[in-house]
Amino acid sequence: xxxxxxxxxxxxxxxxxxQTLLKTVLESDSMTLAGAVDRTGGPGLDQDxxxxxxxxxxxxxxxxxxxxxxxxxxxxxxxxxxxxRNIRRCLELRAPLVLGTTGISAETRALLKxxxxxxxxxxxxxxxxxxxxxxxxxxxxxxSLGPEWEAELFELHHRHKRDSPSGTALRxxxxxxxxxxxxxxxxxxxxxxxxDRARTGEEIGVMSLRGGNSVGEHTLMFFxxxxxxxxxxxxxxxxxxxxxxxxxxxxxxxRAPGLYDMVDVLDLGRL
Ligand code: NAD
Numbered sequence: 001x002x003x004x005x006x007x008x009x010x011x012x013x014x015x016x017x018x019q020t021l022l023k024t025v026l027e028s029d030s031m032t033l034a035g036a037v038d039r040t041g042g043p044g045l046d047q048d049x050x051x052x053x054x055x056x057x058x059x060x061x062x063x064x065x066x067x068x069x070x071x072x073x074x075x076x077x078x079x080x081x082x083x084x085r086n087i088r089r090c091l092e093l094r095a096p097l098v099l100g101t102t103g104i105s106a107e108t109r110a111l112l113k114x115x116x117x118x119x120x121x122x123x124x125x126x127x128x129x130x131x132x133x134x135x136x137x138x139x140x141x142x143x144s145l146g147p148e149w150e151a152e153l154f155e156l157h158h159r160h161k162r163d164s165p166s167g168t169a170l171r172x173x174x175x176x177x178x179x180x181x182x183x184x185x186x187x188x189x190x191x192x193x194x195x196d197r198a199r200t201g202e203e204i205g206v207m208s209l210r211g212g213n214s215v216g217e218h219t220l221m222f223f224x225x226x227x228x229x230x231x232x233x234x235x236x237x238x239x240x241x242x243x244x245x246x247x248x249x250x251x252x253x254x255r256a257p258g259l260y261d262m263v264d265v266l267d268l269g270r271l
Pocket of ligand 1: 011016
């Protein structure tokens with residue numbers, strides 16, 4: 001029996017992630033491209049989505065209008081300024097949404113939660129299967145080690161990344177804090193610039209490095225007395241995010257309304 005094709009619309013199509021998503025969809029036997037969307041103006045609008053991602057022409061042109069056909073899943077990796085409008089459009093059209101854009105505001109996150117009462121949404125700061133698992137391992141380690149082990153986190157990304165710390169670092173930090181009954185907002189130290197004080201027991205340092213073309217690197221360290229544990233994830237190719245996001249799109253088809261994340265897609269269960 002042939003597998004049903006998942007139909008997707010890629011938003012942010014001209015971007016780094018957009019082009020990787022387009023290529024992954026066009027190379028896939030289980031997906032079809034129902035649309036490619038980017039902002040009004042600039043080069044590449046009306047270009048064939050296939051040639052945009054250095055593949056053979058596919059007949060779908062990059063458009064500035066999001067018009068997903070019935071049954072198609074919207075996969076949005078654009079910029080935070082666009083997210084609110086994209087959520088509202090998905091609501092209007094009852095289109096399931098996979099949201100990868102990071103750095104969205106608290107207001108937009110609130111809108112996302114409201115929208116998820118009516119449409120199914122998968123939102124993740126990092127769609128990599130490896131990072132999803134690392135976040136889970138981080139929580140397990142923090143819980144087993146207890147708060148007396150000091151946790152510090154650093155992340156490294158390419159020079160173009162705008163938001164810092166990365167959404168993934170915040171997610172890992174939240175998991176570590178929550179494992180011992182803390183809130184990251186209460187204990188995070190994002191910079192130690194000119195700090196004339198020693199580290200406190202409960203704080204979690206989150207540091208950002210930017211440069212070169214690193215796709216993304218996260219290292220979590222737990223410091224005990226005379227020993228240290230490090231958990232590291234290195235992304236070598238942004239196709240890992242595209243594969244994860246498209247796996248989420250397949251999983252989301254015919255799902256009930258709700259706000260899901262990669263933990264649900266991978267069926268890792270809630271802690
Ligand atoms: P990019 O700057 O290369 O691409 C963004 C694209 O969005 C551009 O083509 C831009 O023209 C387009 N855009 C801007 N406004 C738009 C609008 N109103 N409608 C449609 N398109 C619009 O950025 P990128 O590196 O491709 O990353 C895109 C987003 O995805 C960022 O927020 C990034 O942090 C995030 N990201 C998430 C993951 C994840 O796993 N969740 C992984 C990588 C990147």
